[in-house]
Structure formats: structure tokens, C-alpha cells
Amino acid sequence: MKLVRSTPVGVNLMDYESIEYNRYRWNRMLLNGFWCILIITILLEGMYLTITKEPFLAFITNYMLEPTILQLSLLLIAETAFRVLKGKYQDYIIILTSALLAFIIVYIHNSINYLLLALFLPVMVSVFYFHPKKLIFALCNTMISLYVMYWTNDWMNEDITLVGLSTITVMFLSFSLIAWGILRRGRELMIYLKSYYESNQQLLVKTVWMDKLTKTDALTDLYNHMTFHEYFEELIKQHEDNDLPLQLAIFDIDNFKKVNDLFGHRAGDAVLQRVSELIRSKVSAHDFVARYGGEEFAILFTEKAKLEAFNLVEQIRLEVSQAPHELQQGRPVTVSVGFAEYESGEGKEHFFNRADQALYKAKNMGKNQTVIASGTLESQLA
Numbered sequence: 001m002k003l004v005r006s007t008p009v010g011v012n013l014m015d016y017e018s019i020e021y022n023r024y025r026w027n028r029m030l031l032n033g034f035w036c037i038l039i040i041t042i043l044l045e046g047m048y049l050t051i052t053k054e055p056f057l058a059f060i061t062n063y064m065l066e067p068t069i070l071q072l073s074l075l076l077i078a079e080t081a082f083r084v085l086k087g088k089y090q091d092y093i094i095i096l097t098s099a100l101l102a103f104i105i106v107y108i109h110n111s112i113n114y115l116l117l118a119l120f121l122p123v124m125v126s127v128f129y130f131h132p133k134k135l136i137f138a139l140c141n142t143m144i145s146l147y148v149m150y151w152t153n154d155w156m157n158e159d160i161t162l163v164g165l166s167t168i169t170v171m172f173l174s175f176s177l178i179a180w181g182i183l184r185r186g187r188e189l190m191i192y193l194k195s196y197y198e199s200n201q202q203l204l205v206k207t208v209w210m211d212k213l214t215k216t217d218a219l220t221d222l223y224n225h226m227t228f229h230e231y232f233e234e235l236i237k238q239h240e241d242n243d244l245p246l247q248l249a250i251f252d253i254d255n256f257k258k259v260n261d262l263f264g265h266r267a268g269d270a271v272l273q274r275v276s277e278l279i280r281s282k283v284s285a286h287d288f289v290a291r292y293g294g295e296e297f298a299i300l301f302t303e304k305a306k307l308e309a310f311n312l313v314e315q316i317r318l319e320v321s322q323a324p325h326e327l328q329q330g331r332p333v334t335v336s337v338g339f340a341e342y343e344s345g346e347g348k349e350h351f352f353n354r355a356d357q358a359l360y361k362a363k364n365m366g367k368n369q370t371v372i373a374s375g376t377l378e379s380q381l382a
Contacts, residue, residue, distance in 0.1 A: 250355050
């Protein structure tokens, strides 16, 4: 079982990189949509070619080659600008491209009145950005396209009166007001979602932090006594169910009271921190380390053979005995260790008591040593 300590790490759910990524993704999708419009117009012109009364060569030139070349050139320029420009400039490139694309289509097919609605395309595109400036920019493009087309296209100038032009203008402005309302509603939702995510984030950080405080020791940052027993019971259950290896080592710092008496509690705290760091640096992610209480530490070894776990305990004990401590004039401390391997069916209390009795024996036999406990026999290995 892999055990990982919880740390209160905040995650910015609406960070700058994610916003930029979403902007690029949506702009890419819109640009892909413009390529689809080009393909659709070519297909539709091909269908009209079968029923048109226009001369074949004139239709090909005026309604297929010229508009296709113009649209293709526009999209290639847009693709280049899309790769060169970054951030919000891409948004304006997409809106401008949609306006010019709609202008080309409507201008070439000026005899089809309802195609004038295509000029509203940039306003529809701008709604994706939920930004008032981009909506205004898009509306300006729409109005410029409409009036340029009206004054430069003879057929439209003759077919649409000024009253009709005014009506179209009012219609576009009305549609833009609706788009503005959608935009405002969208921005309200975005603000609400941002507030919701930030509240959840703060709650998550507080929850993780409180969970950490209840499960870990503040001084050593190891699991505490209560958490040790929770995992102890779970690991024993796993052993009984799956016959997994499980060993327990209880460490006790020798003569720790003298450290506090001679050098003060600050030095004692530094010793506890240093010993905990040495222990934590040697165990694997599958092992469980806790400050059991006072100057005692406990390690539950999983997925290790008995000899491998014992050798690791001895390595920790030797390194602790060689590590100097600045606040006690460079002197090292030693630890005594009781070590036991779980025997199926013995239960949590009996298992812990065997390791604790082995620790007691290590203390009585001179300290700075490890004693292995067995079911009825204890042997010393120093």
C-alpha cells in the first residue's frame, strides 16, 4: 500500500495558462469553421453550375475561381497572422477574418438578398469571447461591410432603397443588442463560476490543511500516534487477507531527557526533527513512519522481507548515532530499537507488545542496539 503525506497545495483552477489554452483552442476551432465555409461554398457553386443559365466559363470565373481565390488568400493570411500574433490579438484576427469572409460571399452573390444576413457573422463570432470591446469591433466591421457594399455595388444600390438600408441597419443593431445581452449573461456566469471555484479552492486548502493537522505531528511532520493506529489496523487486515509481509520497528532516542536538561528544549526539538528526517530519508513510499510519542518513532514496513527490513533499521540506527547535532555542541544521539515481524492471527495488541518488549530489552542491555522479537524467543542482534 503506497502511503503519501497530504500537503496543502493550492491549485489555481482558472489560471492564466488554462485561459490562454482555451482561447487558442476556440480560435482554432473558429478558423477551422471558416475553412469549412470555403469548402461548402465551393460545393454549393458546383451544384448551381448544373442549373444556372449563366455561360459556363463566365460562371466558373465569376462565381467559383475568383471568390475561391479571394477566400483562400484571406484564410492563408489569417492562418499566418494566427501563428505570429498571440493572446487577444488572435481574437481580433478571427473577427476581422469572419467579416471579410462574409463580405466576399455576399458581394459575389449580391443577387441573393437573404445573404445579407451573413454580414452579421462577425457579431456572432464575437459572442464567443464574452468581451464588450470585441462585440463593438465586430459590429463596426458588420456596419462598414454593409455600407461599403451598398455604395460600391450597383445592383444592391439599385435594389435596396435607403429605407431598406435603414431597416437592415436597425435589424443588425437589434440583433447586436441581443448579442450584448447574451454576452452580459455569459460574463455574469463566468464571474459566478470563478467565485465558486475560488471558494471551493479555499475550502479544499482548509480541508487538506485541517486533515494534515489532525493526522501529522507538527514538529516532525510525520504521522501522529492516532494516525499510526488507524493505519496499523488497516495493514494488519491486509496482511491477514493477502498474507503480505509486515514488520514493526519502534525507535526510542536514548537519554533524551538529558538532552533537554543539558541543552534545553530547543535542542531537544532539533534532535527530534533531525532523527525524523534521517528515518524518513531511508524508508520507501510503501512504508509508514510516525512519531509515536515523545522521543519514540514507529515504522511499519510493508512489501519487504524480514531481513531486508531489519537491515534498513540497522542502517537508520547507525546513521543516527553518527549524525552530529549543532545545538548540543556537535554531539550525536543514539537510538534503541525493538523489531518484530507480524505472525498471522496474533492481532494488533500482541504484535505491538512484542516489538515494545524488544525495545525494553534493548534499553536494558546497554542501549544503541536493535533487538528482534519472536513469538516466544527474543534474540539480540547488535
